[in-house]
Amino acid sequence: MAPLQLLVGSPTLFVILAVVLGLIVGSFLNVVIYRLPLMMEREWRTQCAELLGQADLNAGQPALSLWGPRSQCPHCGHLIRAMENIPLFSYARQRGRCAHCGAAIGIQYPLVESASGILAGIVAWKFGFGWPAAAALVFTWILLAGSVIDFRCQLLPDDLILPLLWLGLAAALFGLFADLPSSVIGAIAGYLSLWSVYQVFRLLTGKEGMGHGDFKLLAALGAWTGWQYLVTIVILSSLVGAMFGLALILLRGRDRRIPMPFGPFLAAAGWIALLWGEPINRAYLNWLGL
Numbered sequence: 001m002a003p004l005q006l007l008v009g010s011p012t013l014f015v016i017l018a019v020v021l022g023l024i025v026g027s028f029l030n031v032v033i034y035r036l037p038l039m040m041e042r043e044w045r046t047q048c049a050e051l052l053g054q055a056d057l058n059a060g061q062p063a064l065s066l067w068g069p070r071s072q073c074p075h076c077g078h079l080i081r082a083m084e085n086i087p088l089f090s091y092a093r094q095r096g097r098c099a100h101c102g103a104a105i106g107i108q109y110p111l112v113e114s115a116s117g118i119l120a121g122i123v124a125w126k127f128g129f130g131w132p133a134a135a136a137l138v139f140t141w142i143l144l145a146g147s148v149i150d151f152r153c154q155l156l157p158d159d160l161i162l163p164l165l166w167l168g169l170a171a172a173l174f175g176l177f178a179d180l181p182s183s184v185i186g187a188i189a190g191y192l193s194l195w196s197v198y199q200v201f202r203l204l205t206g207k208e209g210m211g212h213g214d215f216k217l218l219a220a221l222g223a224w225t226g227w228q229y230l231v232t233i234v235i236l237s238s239l240v241g242a243m244f245g246l247a248l249i250l251l252r253g254r255d256r257r258i259p260m261p262f263g264p265f266l267a268a269a270g271w272i273a274l275l276w277g278e279p280i281n282r283a284y285l286n287w288l289g290l
Contacts, residue, residue, distance in 0.1 A: 022120025155211025186222025
């Protein structure tokens with residue numbers, strides 16, 4: 001039996017392979033999460049120096065990209081070897097510490113790897129082997145990386161969100177999740193809806209209630225799911241965000257004046273809508289008696 005036929009005929013095997021692939025991709029996502037904000041900061045500094053006619057503070061620093069240089073311990077500079085970079089296993093084997101200096105490794109690394117693997121397995125189970133699963137995996141991993149970056153830095157990078165938008169429109173060309181008209185309308189309506197809320201809030205309070213990245217993210221989610229699921233995404237993200245924020249205030253004494261990123265909740269709601277949006281919408285309409 002050919003490998004592709006084996007994956008089609010064995011959903012369990014496909015789920016297992018998706019989980020393994022998700023763990024591997026999760027290791028790379030940690031690199032993206034750590035380096036992409038640094039790369040953006042360097043680029044902004046260079047642009048500001050050019051505009052102000054000042055010396056570039058990045059001059060003389062080693063080039064930084066998602067592909068190089070090799071990952072190293074931020075405490076001692078020890079280059080991470082292959083055996084120290086096996087998803088989950090290396091973290092457990094080293095008991096969450098650098099193999100060279102013994103400094104603690106952030107819990108983010110195994111959490112992102114675990115989330116990537118688990119979510120990939122759920123996508124494989126939901127869609128089965130085929131193009132929808134492949135597209136949904138890319139969708140999942142971009143959302144995961146963007147969510148963690150937004151949570152850490154309150155920033156949704158265009159380098160992630162704009163490709164996500166275009167990929168959603170491309171998927172609609174082939175009708176993977178939504179038809180093209182629904183996808184285009186979803187992208188437009190997704191952006192304009194949050195942009196309008198932002199403008200009204202700013203006029204009434206003089207403050208910015210959300211970042212521009214949130215507009216682009218909802219536009220991308222609308223492109224993937226179609227306009228029919230935008231209300232579901234907004235309601236789900238608002239409810240989860242409100243409950244999460246309230247829990248932080250009650251359990252950890254978080255200052256309610258400190259802004260909390262909305263992107264991770266939008267991303268979670270968009271992911272849920274892509275996988276289970278139709279039954280959720282149907283249940284909601286039935287509850288309304290429509």
